[in-house]
Amino acid sequence: MDHHTITLLPSGSQQSFPSEMFLTEALLDMGIALKTPCGGKGICNKCKVIVEGESAAVLACRTRITRDLTVHAEQREIDRDIHIPHVRPDDHISVAVDIGTTSVRISLVDTSRKASFEIASFLNPQQRFGHDVISRIAAGRDPSKLQSLQNLIRKAINIRLDNVLNAIELPAGMIEEIVFSGNTTMLYLLFGLEVEPLGRYPYTILTKDFKGILAEEIGLDCIGSARVLSLPVLSAFIGADLVGGLTLCHDLGITRNAFFIDLGTNGELFLLDGKGDPYTTSCAMGPALEGMNITWGMTADTGAITHIYAEKGGLRYHMIGQGKPVGITGTALVDLIAILLDNGIIAPHGAFSHNVEKYNLLNPLSLNHNGESKRLKLWGDIRLTQKDIRNVQLAKAASLSAARFLLEAAEFDPGDVEHVFIAGAFGENLDLNYFSRLGFIPYFPNATYEFLGNTSLKAAQKACIDPDFLKRAVTLRDKTKEVVLSALPRFQDVFIQSLDFPASKNGPD
Amino acid sequence: MKESILAVRKAIDELDIDGIGTLVSQCLEEGLSPEEIIQEGVSKGLEVVGGKFESGEYFLADLIMAGEVVKEAMPILKEKMNPGYGNSKGKVILATVAGDIHEIGKNIVGMILSANGYEVIDLGVDVPADKIMDTVKTTGARFIGLSALLTTMVVSVKEVVDSSLAAGLRDKVRIVIGGACTSKDLCKEMGADAYGETAIDALKIFNKYAAGA
Numbered sequence A: 001m002d003h004h005t006i007t008l009l010p011s012g013s014q015q016s017f018p019s020e021m022f023l024t025e026a027l028l029d030m031g032i033a034l035k036t037p038c039g040g041k042g043i044c045n046k047c048k049v050i051v052e053g054e055s056a057a058v059l060a061c062r063t064r065i066t067r068d069l070t071v072h073a074e075q076r077e078i079d080r081d082i083h084i085p086h087v088r089p090d091d092h093i094s095v096a097v098d099i100g101t102t103s104v105r106i107s108l109v110d111t112s113r114k115a116s117f118e119i120a121s122f123l124n125p126q127q128r129f130g131h132d133v134i135s136r137i138a139a140g141r142d143p144s145k146l147q148s149l150q151n152l153i154r155k156a157i158n159i160r161l162d163n164v165l166n167a168i169e170l171p172a173g174m175i176e177e178i179v180f181s182g183n184t185t186m187l188y189l190l191f192g193l194e195v196e197p198l199g200r201y202p203y204t205i206l207t208k209d210f211k212g213i214l215a216e217e218i219g220l221d222c223i224g225s226a227r228v229l230s231l232p233v234l235s236a237f238i239g240a241d242l243v244g245g246l247t248l249c250h251d252l253g254i255t256r257n258a259f260f261i262d263l264g265t266n267g268e269l270f271l272l273d274g275k276g277d278p279y280t281t282s283c284a285m286g287p288a289l290e291g292m293n294i295t296w297g298m299t300a301d302t303g304a305i306t307h308i309y310a311e312k313g314g315l316r317y318h319m320i321g322q323g324k325p326v327g328i329t330g331t332a333l334v335d336l337i338a339i340l341l342d343n344g345i346i347a348p349h350g351a352f353s354h355n356v357e358k359y360n361l362l363n364p365l366s367l368n369h370n371g372e373s374k375r376l377k378l379w380g381d382i383r384l385t386q387k388d389i390r391n392v393q394l395a396k397a398a399s400l401s402a403a404r405f406l407l408e409a410a411e412f413d414p415g416d417v418e419h420v421f422i423a424g425a426f427g428e429n430l431d432l433n434y435f436s437r438l439g440f441i442p443y444f445p446n447a448t449y450e451f452l453g454n455t456s457l458k459a460a461q462k463a464c465i466d467p468d469f470l471k472r473a474v475t476l477r478d479k480t481k482e483v484v485l486s487a488l489p490r491f492q493d494v495f496i497q498s499l500d501f502p503a504s505k506n507g508p509d
Numbered sequence B: 001m002k003e004s005i006l007a008v009r010k011a012i013d014e015l016d017i018d019g020i021g022t023l024v025s026q027c028l029e030e031g032l033s034p035e036e037i038i039q040e041g042v043s044k045g046l047e048v049v050g051g052k053f054e055s056g057e058y059f060l061a062d063l064i065m066a067g068e069v070v071k072e073a074m075p076i077l078k079e080k081m082n083p084g085y086g087n088s089k090g091k092v093i094l095a096t097v098a099g100d101i102h103e104i105g106k107n108i109v110g111m112i113l114s115a116n117g118y119e120v121i122d123l124g125v126d127v128p129a130d131k132i133m134d135t136v137k138t139t140g141a142r143f144i145g146l147s148a149l150l151t152t153m154v155v156s157v158k159e160v161v162d163s164s165l166a167a168g169l170r171d172k173v174r175i176v177i178g179g180a181c182t183s184k185d186l187c188k189e190m191g192a193d194a195y196g197e198t199a200i201d202a203l204k205i206f207n208k209y210a211a212g213a
Helices: A023-029 A125-129 A133-139 A143-167 A184-191 A240-251 A330-342 A386-409 A432-437 A455-465 A469-478 A491-497 B003-013 B020-029 B034-055 B060-080 B104-115 B129-139 B153-166 B184-190 B199-210
Strands: A003-009 A014-018 A048-051 A069-072 A093-099 A103-110 A115-123 A175-182 A227-230 A258-262 A266-272 A278-284 A304-311 A314-319 A366-370 A373-377 A383-385 A419-423 A448-453 B090-096 B118-122 B143-147 B174-178
Touching (some): A003 A023, A014 A023, A023 A048, A023 A069, A023 A125, A023 A143, A093 A143, A093 A455, A103 A143, A103 A455, A115 A125, A115 A143, A115 A455, A125 A133, A133 A143, A133 A184, A143 A184, A175 A455, A240 A258, A240 A266, A240 A278, A240 A419, A240 A455, A240 A469, A266 A386, A278 A386, A304 A330, A314 A330, A330 A386, A330 A432, A373 A386, A383 A386, A386 A491, A419 A455, A491 B060, B003 B034, B003 B060, B020 B034, B020 B060, B034 B060, B034 B104, B034 B199, B060 B104, B090 B104, B090 B129, B090 B199, B104 B118, B104 B199, B129 B153, B143 B153, B143 B199, B153 B174, B153 B184, B174 B184, B174 B199
Parallel strands (some): A003 A069, A258 A419, A419 A448, B090 B118, B090 B143, B143 B174
Antiparallel strands (some): A003 A014, A048 A069, A093 A103, A103 A115, A366 A373
C-alpha cells in the first residue's frame, strides 16, 4: 500500500500513513485530537485545519490522505471549560473513564474532597470500524485491526489526559489510580484481550475482572505508574457500565422494585424484583440517541441543538453556543419526534402521516422530498429524514422488547415497579415526558421516573472515592441473573410488535 | 388492466388482509387465470410495497404484513392452478450460518421470497455448511441465502462456499449473503455471489438469477 508523509506545523514532527486514511485519524496518531462531534459527516465544521496548497481550510474528518501533506494544527483546545480547583501537593487525585461504544468521558476525581471534574468528552475513535460492538468485534478478528482498535482508544485517552495534566500543571505522579467502566467489548479492547469469543454463540467469556495492571501497560504513558482498575463485567454483553449502575442504585438505597435502563449503543437493563434479586439483559439499540446514525445528528457540542420545545404554532430550540445550529443531539431528537407524534405529523407506525403535504406544519418545519423519501426541513440545513425516524424505532423496539422479556423472566408485573431509572451519556438532560411518549420502555403506572445521567462514569468516579465500591459491585454482579434474548423463540414477534410508537400519551406501549 | 386485478394489487399495497381473499376469488370468477392474477396482481402489489419500504414509508412490520396478505391469497389461487404450471421461480435455501442464532432478517427475506413465488426451504439458525450442501443435493435447489449478524459469519460463509466447491456444486448454486456484519466487500472476499442489504435487495438479486442472469 502507498504511504504518504504528514508534516505537522508548528511542531515540525513527521509521520508516514497509508494512503486513503482520514486526516483526523492520522492527526490523532500524531497527538492531535480534533473535535468531531458529528462523527465524520462533515456537518459541524469542528475539525477544520489548514493544509498547505489548499485554498481554504479543510475538514479533516472528510479529507483522505492521497499525497504528502503539511498541516497546521496544534493541540490547544481542551474540551469545554474545565474548572479544576487548585491542587495541593498532598491531594489525592484519581481518574475515572467511561468508554462507550460511541462516546468516551474522562473525569478527574479529587478523592480527598470527594469531588469529580469532567475533563474530556469525545467520540470513540474506534468508530471507523463501525458504530456498534458487533462491528468492532468483527474487525477485531483481524490481528492488525485488533491492534488498531486497541491503539486508537489508548492513544485517544492518553492525549486528552496528557493535555489536561499539562494545562493545569498537575504532576503526573500525583495520579495514583485510574478506574474504567464501559461495556465488555470496550474494556476487552482497552486491555488487549481477544474479542472474537464475545461475538460467537454461546458468547462465553473467561475474564470478568481486571486487576494488577499499571497504566503504562495499556499505553497511558502520561500517568505510567498509576494503578489501573475497572468495574467488573458480567458477561459478553453485560458490561461494567451496567454493574456500575446497579451498584449506584443500591448505594442510593434502591434495592427492590426498580427498573433501570442505560440507553447506549449497546442498551443494558436491570430489574430488581420484590425480593431484591437482580435480573439483567442487553440489546442492540444502535447509536441513534447519540446522534450517529442520524443524518444531521451530532453529540452535545457547539452548534448542536440539544432540546426542542413546542410553543403556540411553532417550535423553539435550545442550542450550545451561538449562531446557526448545525445538527441535533439525541435529546433533541427525542423531543422532536415526540412533538411530531403529538401533532400527527408522524403516525404511530413511524411514517410521515398520509396527507402530511397538506398539513399546516409547525413553524419553521416544511416538508420536502429526497427522491422517493420524505423529509422535514428544520432550521438551517438541518433535516429529519424518514430513515432517521426508522433508526429511532429500531432503537426503541430493541429496548422495549428487551424490557418486556426481562419483566417476563423475573415474573414481575410492571405495576409493581416503584422506581424507574433512565441513564445514558447524552451530555444533556433527557426530557422524561417526551422520552416516555416514544415508548422506549413499558409503561409503569405506579413508578416515579428519574434521569440519572451517565451512571457508568458516575460509578467509576465513585469507585475512585470509595475503595469498597468495587467489592460491592462484584458481590452484586455475582448474584445477578442474565436473560439472553437472542435465544428466545418469541423475540422476533415481540421485537416487531415493539416498533410502533405508542398511539397516544400515556398509552400502555 | 382489469379493475379486479388492480384491486388485488391495491389490497396488497394497502396490506388489506381481510379483503384480499374476496378480491382474489372475484378475479377467478371473472375468468382470470391464477397465473395472471399472480403476475399482474400479487407480484406487482409486492413491488409497490418494496418501493414504499425503500423510501421509508413502510417498515419491517409492513413487509411482514404484506407477506401475510399474500399467504391469504396463495391457497385460493393454487387450488385453481394448472398442476403443470411451475408456480415456483425456484427453490431457495435460507439459513442463518453456524455460530449465529439471529433470525429476524432471514425470516423476513423468507416471507418476501415465498410471497414472490419462490419455494423457500428454511433451515433455521446455527446451520452448519454440510447441512446446507446436503439440502442442495436432496432438493436440487440452485439458490442459497445466508444470513448472519455476528462475526463468525465470515468464517461460516467461507465454509459454505468451500463446501460447495468440495461437493463440485459451486457453479450450480448462487450464494447470496445478508445481515448486519456482511457487506459487498465481504461477499467478494468470501467468494459468495452477491450481497443484499435489505429483504427487497435479496428479492431483486434472486429475481435476476431466476431470469437467467
